[in-house]
Structures are given as C-alpha cells and as structure tokens.
Amino acid sequence: MIPELGHLALILALLLAIAQAGFPLAGSLTGNRPWMTMARPLAYGQLAFVAIAFAALVQAFLASDFSVLYVAQNSNSLLPDIYKISAVWGGHEGSLLLWALMMAGWGAAVAAFSRNLPLPVVARVIAVMGMVAIGFLLFMLLTSNPFERLFPVPPEGRDLNPLLQDFGLAIHPPMLYMGYVGFSVAFAFALAALIGGKLDAAWARWSRPWTTVAWVFLTIGIALGSWWAYYELGWGGWWFWDPVENASLMPWLVGTALIHSLAVTEKRAAFKSWTVLLAISAFSLSLLGTFLVRSGVLTSVHAFATDPERGLFILLFLCLVIGGSLALYAWRAPEVSEGGRFDLLSRESGLLLNNLLFVAFTVLVLFGTLAPLIYEAFNLGKISVGFPWFNKMFLALAPFLALLLGIGPATRWKHDEPWRLTKTLWIALALSIGMLALASLPAISGGDQWVPIGIALAAWLLFSHLTLVRERLKHKHGSWRQAMLADFSGNGRSFYGMVVAHLGVAMFIVGVTMVSNHEIEKDLRMSPGDSHEMAGYRFEFLGAQKVNGPNYRADQGHFIVYRGQRQIAELFPEKRSYLGGGMPMTEAAIDAGFFRDVYVSLGEAVGGGDWALRLYYKPYVRWIWLGAGLMALGGAIAVSDRRYRTARARRTAPTEAVAAKA
Amino acid sequence: MKARQKRLVLVGLALIGVAGATTLALSALQSNISYFFSPSQVMASEHPSDAVFRVGGVVVPETVARQADGLTVRFDVTDNAAVVPVSYTGILPDLFSEGQGVVAKGRIGTDGVFYAEEVLAKHDESYMPPEVADTLQTAHIDGIIEQTTESLKQ
Numbered sequence: 001m002i003p004e005l006g007h008l009a010l011i012l013a014l015l016l017a018i019a020q021a022g023f024p025l026a027g028s029l030t031g032n033r034p035w036m037t038m039a040r041p042l043a044y045g046q047l048a049f050v051a052i053a054f055a056a057l058v059q060a061f062l063a064s065d066f067s068v069l070y071v072a073q074n075s076n077s078l079l080p081d082i083y084k085i086s087a088v089w090g091g092h093e094g095s096l097l098l099w100a101l102m103m104a105g106w107g108a109a110v111a112a113f114s115r116n117l118p119l120p121v122v123a124r125v126i127a128v129m130g131m132v133a134i135g136f137l138l139f140m141l142l143t144s145n146p147f148e149r150l151f152p153v154p155p156e157g158r159d160l161n162p163l164l165q166d167f168g169l170a171i172h173p174p175m176l177y178m179g180y181v182g183f184s185v186a187f188a189f190a191l192a193a194l195i196g197g198k199l200d201a202a203w204a205r206w207s208r209p210w211t212t213v214a215w216v217f218l219t220i221g222i223a224l225g226s227w228w229a230y231y232e233l234g235w236g237g238w239w240f241w242d243p244v245e246n247a248s249l250m251p252w253l254v255g256t257a258l259i260h261s262l263a264v265t266e267k268r269a270a271f272k273s274w275t276v277l278l279a280i281s282a283f284s285l286s287l288l289g290t291f292l293v294r295s296g297v298l299t300s301v302h303a304f305a306t307d308p309e310r311g312l313f314i315l316l317f318l319c320l321v322i323g324g325s326l327a328l329y330a331w332r333a334p335e336v337s338e339g340g341r342f343d344l345l346s347r348e349s350g351l352l353l354n355n356l357l358f359v360a361f362t363v364l365v366l367f368g369t370l371a372p373l374i375y376e377a378f379n380l381g382k383i384s385v386g387f388p389w390f391n392k393m394f395l396a397l398a399p400f401l402a403l404l405l406g407i408g409p410a411t412r413w414k415h416d417e418p419w420r421l422t423k424t425l426w427i428a429l430a431l432s433i434g435m436l437a438l439a440s441l442p443a444i445s446g447g448d449q450w451v452p453i454g455i456a457l458a459a460w461l462l463f464s465h466l467t468l469v470r471e472r473l474k475h476k477h478g479s480w481r482q483a484m485l486a487d488f489s490g491n492g493r494s495f496y497g498m499v500v501a502h503l504g505v506a507m508f509i510v511g512v513t514m515v516s517n518h519e520i521e522k523d524l525r526m527s528p529g530d531s532h533e534m535a536g537y538r539f540e541f542l543g544a545q546k547v548n549g550p551n552y553r554a555d556q557g558h559f560i561v562y563r564g565q566r567q568i569a570e571l572f573p574e575k576r577s578y579l580g581g582g583m584p585m586t587e588a589a590i591d592a593g594f595f596r597d598v599y600v601s602l603g604e605a606v607g608g609g610d611w612a613l614r615l616y617y618k619p620y621v622r623w624i625w626l627g628a629g630l631m632a633l634g635g636a637i638a639v640s641d642r643r644y645r646t647a648r649a650r651r652t653a654p655t656e657a658v659a660a661k662a
Numbered sequence: 663m664k665a666r667q668k669r670l671v672l673v674g675l676a677l678i679g680v681a682g683a684t685t686l687a688l689s690a691l692q693s694n695i696s697y698f699f700s701p702s703q704v705m706a707s708e709h710p711s712d713a714v715f716r717v718g719g720v721v722v723p724e725t726v727a728r729q730a731d732g733l734t735v736r737f738d739v740t741d742n743a744a745v746v747p748v749s750y751t752g753i754l755p756d757l758f759s760e761g762q763g764v765v766a767k768g769r770i771g772t773d774g775v776f777y778a779e780e781v782l783a784k785h786d787e788s789y790m791p792p793e794v795a796d797t798l799q800t801a802h803i804d805g806i807i808e809q810t811t812e813s814l815k816q
Contacts, residue, residue: 344668356676360683367687371695382698384716384767389694396686523752525732584756603753606732614753 003068003147006056010097010147013049013104014137016042020107020130024123028196036123043111043126046133047104054088054101057146061088066157069150070094076159078551078579086170087160092310093146095173099290100136102174102181107133110185110210117206124192125185132184135317143310159551162578162585168228176221176248180286182214183251186258187283190276191325194332199272204265207279209639211262215255216635222248223628231588236521236599236616238624241390246369247289250362254282257358259635260351268340268413270348273333274355280325285362287318292369343415350408357401364393395450402457402509405502406432406464410471424471428463435459446518454513461506465499493641501634504627511623520617523603527610535617537598538562543609544602552576554587557602557611561591573613575602597621696767705744709770717746717776718765726760739764739776750778757783 020042027035057070061084066072074091075084089098107129114122140146163169189207193199225248230238239245258278264271291314342348368385375383410424436456438444445451469484472495476483488496520535528543542558554574561569569591576585588601596619603612698716699709709715722738722745729736734751737760748766758764758781766778 344671349672352672356679360679364683364687368691371691375695383695384698385691386694386696389690392690392694393687396683523733586756601753606728610732612733612753 002056002059003065003149006053006060007145007147009049009052009056010100010137010141010145013046013053013100014134014141016046016049017130017133017137020046021127021134022130023127024130025127025195028120028123028127033119036119039123039126040111042130043104043107046130047101047108050097050101050104050137053147054097057088057094057097058085060147061085064157066155067149067151067153068146069148070146072150072154072157074157074160076157076551076579079157079160079165080550082167082170083160083165086164089173090160090164093140093144095177096136096140096144097146098174099177099181100133100140102177103129103133103136103184106181106185110188114206120196121192121203121206124195125188128188128191129184132188132321135321139310139313139317143313159578162552162576163232165578166228166232168224168232172221172224172228174221175217175224179214179216179218179221179255180248180251180289182210182217183255183279183283183286185214186211186255186279187325190279191328194276194328197332197335199276201266201269204262204269204272204275205644208259208262208266209644211255211279212259212635212639215252215259216632216639218248218252218255219628219632219635222252223625223632226628227625230621231590233586236519236588236601236614236618238515238621241368241385241387243369244289244293246365246390247285247292250365250369251282251285251289253358253362253365254278254285257355257362258282260354260358264348264351268342268348270340270342271352271355273329276329276333278355278359280322280329281362284318284322284325285366287314287321291315291318340414342413345411345416345418345421347408347411347413347416350404350411353404354401354408357397357404361393361397364397365390368393398509399453399457402461402505405505406460409468409498409502410464425464425467428460428467431463432456432460448517451513451517454509458506458509458513461502461509465502465506469499491642494638494643497634497636497638497641499634500637501631504630504632504634506627507623507630508627511620511625511627514620515618515624518619519621520615522615523612524615525606525610525612527608532615534615536563537568537617539598539600539615541611541613544605544611547574549576552578552585555602555605557589557600557613559589559600561598569598571598571600573600573602575604592622594622595620698765700741700744701739701746702741702744704746704770704776711770714767714769714779716765716767717748718763719746720763721758721760723760736775739766746776747774748776748778748781750781754781755783759783 020039023035024039024042027033027038059065060068060071061075062081064071064075064077064084066075070091070093074087074094079087087094089095107126110125110129111122114125186207189203189210193203222245225245226238229240230236258275261271261275261278265275291311340348368390371385372383375381406428407421407425410421412420433456436452436459439452439455444455470480472492473480473483473487476487478486522532522534524532526532526541528541531538531540533539538561540560540562542560544555544557547554547556554576556572556574559571559573560567561571571589571591573589574587576587578585586601586603588599590597590599596617599616599618601614601616603614606612696714696716697710698718701717701719703709704717709717717739719739719741722740725736725738727736728734731751733753734749735754736747736749738745738747740746748768750766750768762783765782766776767780767782768776768778770776
C-alpha cells in the first residue's frame with residue numbers, strides 16, 4: 001500500500017510541477033499577480049509530495065519490503081539499517097528520486113529565501129525550476145519507477161552492491177546531486193533574466209550565493225568520491241579520469257568559471273552574456289553527466305547495467321534543455337547592454353583569463369571523454385583514452401592557472417599599473433623563487449622537474465594571498481588580529497572566503513605533486529612472519545584469519561608497521577565475501593597521517609597461508625582532500641558575507657512598494 | 663590602447679590559445695589512445711605488434727592458473743570464437759573471475775601471449791563492458807573462423 005502511495009505522490013508532484021512551470025511564468029509575462037504568487041505554494045507543494053514519495057521508498061527499504069522490485073534488487077534483510085537508508089540511492093531509480101527530491105528542495109529554498117526579490121523574478125525562476133523538475137519526474141515515472149512491484153515476492157533481496165556499503169558512499173551521491181541540482185538554480189536565474197530581459201548587477205548578486213552554495217556541495221561531493229575510490233576500491237588511486245568522474249568534474253570546472261565571472265558581473269556589470277552562457281553550460285554539463293552515467297554509452301567503472309530507453313529519454317531531455325536555453329540566449333542576449341569597460345591589465349582581464357583556462361580545460365575533458373564515441377561514430381575503431389592524456393592536458397593548463405591565481409586577486413578593477421603590481425607582489429615572488437630553488441635540491445625533488453614547480457606554485461599562492469591580507473589590513477586600526485576579526489565580522493567575509501579557497505588550491509597542488517611523484521606501490525607475495533621494507537617503513541605480516549561481519553565473511557590480514565624500531569600502526573586489511581552476492585571485496589587498511597598514508601590491501605590467498613598483496617606509501621595524499629575541503633569552506637565563508645543579506649534588506653522596501661502598486 | 667585594439671589583442675590571444683590547446687590535445691591523443699581488439703581479431707593478426715592495445719572477452723573457465731611466484735596469473739580470454747592467452751603480474755581486481763567479462767590492456771609478446779599491464783573488471787556483476795558485449799555477439803553471428811567485417815585500425 002505504501003509504495004502505491006509513493007507512486008501516487010510522484011504523479012501529484014508532477015502535476016504540481018506542471019502548474020509550477022506554467023502559471024507563474026504566464027503570470028510574469030502578462031502581469032497577472034495572483035498567478036505569480038502561486039509560484040511559492042506550488043514549489044512547497046512539489047517538495048511535500050516528492051518528500052512523501054521518498055519517505056515511502058525509505059520505509060520500503062527499512063521494512064525490507066521485497067515485493068518492491070527496486071528494494072529486492074538493492075537491499076537485503078541482513079543489511080545494517082544505515083546502509084538500508086543509503087541503499088535508497090544505491091541504484092538508478094532511487095538515485096533519480098533523490099535527485100528529484102533535491103530539485104524540489106532547491107525550488108522550495110528559492111521560494112523561502114527570496115522574500116526580497118521582485119515577484120516577477122521569483123515567479124520566473126521557480127517556473128524554470130518547475131520545467132526541469134517536470135523532466136526528471138516524467139523520466140522517473142515513464143522509464144524508472146522505483147515503486148514497481150515484483151511478483152512472486154522473493155524471500156530475500158539481492159543485497160546492496162558491497163562497494164556501496166560504506167559511509168563515504170552513503171553521503172557522496174547526496175552531496176554530488178546537491179551540487180548538480182544546485183546549478184539548476186543558477187540556470188533558472190539566468191533563464192529568468194533572459195526572459196525578463198533584465199541582466200544587471202542585481203541579478204548577479206541574487207544568483208551569486210546560490211551558485212556558490214551549489215559549487216560548495218559539488219566540491220565536497222567530488223572530494224568525497226575521490227576519497228571513497230581511494231580507500232574502498234583498494235587501487236590506491238584518487239582520480240582515474242573515468243568518464244563518470246569527468247562528468248562530475250566538467251560542471252565543477254564550468255561552475256568555478258561561473259562563480260568568478262559572476263563576481264565581475266556583480267562588481268562591474270561586465271561579462272553579462274558570458275555569465276549567462278556559463279550558467280547554462282554548468283547545468284547542461286550536469287545533465288550530460290547524468291546522461292553519460294545512465295545511458296551506458298561509455299565504458300566506465302561506474303556504469304550501471306543500463307537500458308537504452310532511459311538513455312534516449314535523457315538525450316531528448318538534454319537536447320530540449322540545451323537547445324531551448326541556447327535559443328532563448330540567442331534571441332535575448334543581443335539586447336543585453338555592454339558592461340563596464342576595462343584595461344588590459346585589470347582584474348577583469350585576470351578573471352577573463354581564468355574563465356578561458358577553465359573553459360579550455362572543460363572542453364579538453366569533454367573531448368577526451370567523448371573521443372571513444374567520436375572514433376566509433378566515424379568508424380575509426382574502438383579506443384579508450386588513457387589517463388596519461390588527461391594528466392598531460394591538466395599539466396599543460398594548471399601551472400598557468402596557478403600563476404595567474406597569485407596575480408589576479410592583487411590586481412585592481414578596471415585599471416592597474418604594472419609597477420604597482422610588481423611592488424605589491426615582489427616579496428611573494430622572491431620567496432616562491434626561493435622555494436623553487438630549495439625544492440630543486442635532489443633530496444627534495446627526487447630528480448623530478450614537477451616537484452619543484454608544484455611546490456613553488458603552491459608557495460606562490462600562499463605568499464601572494466598573505467600579501468593580500470596584509471595589504472587589506474595595512475590601514476586598519478589595532479593589532480592585525482583585531483583588525484582581521486573586525487574585518488571578518490564586517491564586510492570582509494567574501495574576501496576571506498576567497499583567500500581560504502585559494503589556499504585550498506595551494507594545498508591541493510602540494511598533495512597532487514607529492515603523491516604523483518613520490519608514491520610507492522608494490523605487489524608482493526608474503527608468508528606469515530615475512531617483513532618488507534618500503535620508504536623507511538617496515539611491514540610485518542603476521543598472517544590472516546577468518547572473521548565474520550553482520551552480512552559478510554572475511555579473511556583478515558594482520559600487519560604491523562614499524563618506523564625504525566618503533567611500532568606505528570597495526571593494520572587489518574580484509575577480503576570480504578558478502579552473503580547476499582558472490583563477489584569478493586577488498587577492504588584496504590590505511591594508517592592515515594597528515595604527511596603520509598601507509599596502505600595495505602589484500603589480493604588473494606595463494607596457498608600455504610601466503611597472500612598476494614599490495615603495499616602503498618602515499619605522501620601528502622590527504623592534502624588533496626583537505627585542499628578541496630578548504631575550497632568548499634572558502635565558498636561557505638564567502639556566502640555568509642553580509643552584503644548578500646544587507647543588499648536584500650535594502651532592496652526590500654522599494655520592491656514591496658512597486659509590487660503593491662502593481 | 664583603444665577599446666577596439668584591446669579587443670583585437672584579446673581575441674588574438676584567445677585564438678592562439680585555442681590553436682595551441684587543439685594541437686597539444688590532438689598530438690598527445692595519438693600516443694595515448696589504445697584500440698580495442700577482440701580475440702578473433704588478435705588471432706587474425708589485425709592488432710599492432712608494437713603498440714599497447716586492449717583485448718577483451720570472457721575469462722575461459724578453468725584456465726586461471728597462478729604461477730610459481732604467486733603474483734603472475736595466466737588465463738585465457740575468449741569471444742566464443744578465438745582464444746588469447748593472457749599473462750598478468752599483480753593483484754587482480756575483485757570482480758575478476760572465471761566466466762566474467764574482462765578487458766586487458768597491454769601488448770602481445772613474440773610467444774603469442776598477451777602481457778597485460780592492467781586488467782579491468784567492472785563494479786557491477788551484471789555489467790558487461792560494451793566492447794566485450796559487442797565482441798560476443800559478433801562472434802556468435804560470424805562463427806568460428808570468420809573474422810569481423812568491421813574494419814578497425816585503418
């Protein structure tokens with residue numbers, strides 16, 4: 001009964017979404033105020049019904065109702081409760097429902113936190129979000145109903161893919177989807193502005209915090225996915241350039257370009273059409289990502305067993321969204337006025353270069369991801385693009401980006417003088433060159449050219465941003481700490497957010513450089529009692545024994561890791577067989593540290609108590625995710641800036657007055 | 663500098679950037695792609711002898727044998743038409759098992775054995791890499807000796 005209620009709730013949500021897409025928009029075009037005011041209640045209603053559907057599915061999982069096909073496929077009565085909940089989005093249908101829930105959630109959030117926006121703008125934004133929601137709800141109802149019944153009812157479910165029975169993966173998809181779907185808000189704001197023909201600094205200021213929040217979620221989602229792949233897959237890698245990873249990276253890259261270009265639009269009213277184009281692209285790439293994951297057109301480690309019908313639906317939806325929004329763009333964008341002018345040396349130019357680099361990299365990633373399809377379409381053979389290619393592209397662009405990242409924020413808007421910039425940054429430059437020399441010493445670089453470059457670039461980011469903070473506080477009263485605190489609680493949040501995020505980039509660069517060039521990985525056969533020495537660590541293998549988990553049996557290895565004579569860690573890697581499904585699973589054991597991880601994963605028992613296994617030494621690998629965490633934190637700090645709130649408060653009075661008159 | 667000139671400079675820079683990126687991307691692509699061949703095509707010597715390529719199919723049951731060093735594994739891969747022996751040193755992925763679809767990347771030795779640098783099996787049990795699925799169908803249709811009509815590497 002409850003699954004049918006869930007199904008019904010989805011249908012009702014679709015009807016509300018159709019109303020949400022229609023009335024407010026029509027109202028905003030004809031000046032019909034009652035129709036416009038329908039936007040908010042409709043958005044709340046859609047959220048309520050999708051939430052009911054979602055709760056129904058959660059209930060089916062918790063109650064292990066195997067008469068529901070999706071539950072039977074993705075759960076098992078032995079599964080711990082926490083994973084029963086995360087199993088809700090462990091498969092295709094449920095993850096779509098999660099997506100729809102978030103879509104409705106963002107819509108309701110826009111409705112709730114836009115009290116101070118002009119009503120026509122709110123109506124249009126919510127209407128556009130309703131259109132996107134229609135697409136997803138229809139997709140679910142037509143091709144992937146999570147509430148489909150199964151008869152006869154199986155006594156036991158097939159179990160959740162063991163790889164997904166993990167805390168990191170329980171929260172990775174929700175974060176990622178929050179990001180993907182969050183870009184729909186930026187998209188909706190952009191389309192609303194195009195429809196209304198009013199693209200101005202106020203528009204940028206409204207859509208900026210939404211875009212940044214979506215970007216923060218996406219950043220966290222990608223970082224979690226990378227972290228999960230690192231410890232769960234047991235390959236010790238943190239990024240594989242897999243099509244699905246690329247699918248999440250592309251919206252992130254364009255989203256990053258977008259938050260920077262929005263800054264220009266807000267401060268200088270320039271780059272307006274470009275910003276709109278980026279907002280459209282970021283969301284379109286999110287959809288493209290979904291298409292790539294769901295349709296199975298590309299070979300990927302993430303691919304679900306797929307269904308061509310679904311692929312076709314998403315492809316159609318994708319064409320409709322991209323085609324429709326670009327057509328609107330082509331029709332309306334020429335009317336957008338030119339923004340403020342700027343000189344060649346100015347912050348605008350710096351941000352323009354930033355945007356070009358990010359977009360160039362996106363295009364390269366897109367090309368590399370789709371190259372196998374292109375080759376096949378032209379009958380050139382079945383190829384795969386190896387990750388060395390992506391690494392090469394990344395290394396070709398990233399250094400310029402990092403170099404620019406030190407200069408850009410120090411540059412003034414509109415016009416700057418080369419000598420002033422040099423005077424500001426020469427200390428940072430000198431220190432970074434010092435770091436370059438230091439890191440070039442063979443003892444540090446290990447003879448690799450990229451190590452000193454990476455470290456010098458990270459140092460450059462650190463020192464240039466410290467310079468920025470010092471410059472900002474130079475004329476303030478009190479000690480630098482007091483000044484900084486006062487500044488932070490005053491209007492400085494977006495500035496400090498930027499500094500934190502950019503320092504995250506520096507940290508990320510150090511992590512990537514060190515782990516790529518200094519990691520050690522070794523496949524070995526070890527007998528109980530054997531030791532192996534690697535990177536100054538001695539791994540002693542004491543043997544393996546059988547252990548039982550709640551829904552699996554495992555062989556558990558026992559290792560002691562020594563540094564010199566000192567024991568630093570005891571590691572218990574496992575090889576698990578889940579009772580629900582036959583496939584074995586490696587649970588790597590990791591001793592995590594700020595400066596290095598040591599990592600053991602079991603391969604196979606090779607007879608006589610011996611095991612084939614893999615040892616890893618991963619220097620600075622945590623810095624990759626900590627760096628991403630800092631970027632996300634920076635975004636969160638920036639969003640909390642007072643100006644987003646005060647600006648709205650200021651705008652409240654006149655808007656209401658105008659609305660009342662209308 | 664006038665606005666017009668400035669715009670020209672920017673457009674010029676962008677064009678140079680695009681041209682540079684394209685050249686870089688395409689030239690690097692040539693050395694970083696690997697083609698896929700089915701066991702039948704390998705048997706028919708359609709594969710390159712000096713380059714890394716991928717071969718995929720199903721692991722023939724009861725052919726997986728571990729060598730004396732404990733790390734090297736030998737197994738046969740088939741598309742139901744031809745068989746290629748594969749040798750791999752290292753830890754195999756969890757989903758590797760007899761009867762499963764795999765894709766191996768490496769090069770072929772003078773002894774006719776495919777020496778894999780990398781063996782891929784997928785996350786999901788019911789998932790079959792598309793290339794492998796295609797190969798199996800082709801092999802069924804074309805019978806045992808007939809090779810695929812699809813022209814691959816030109």
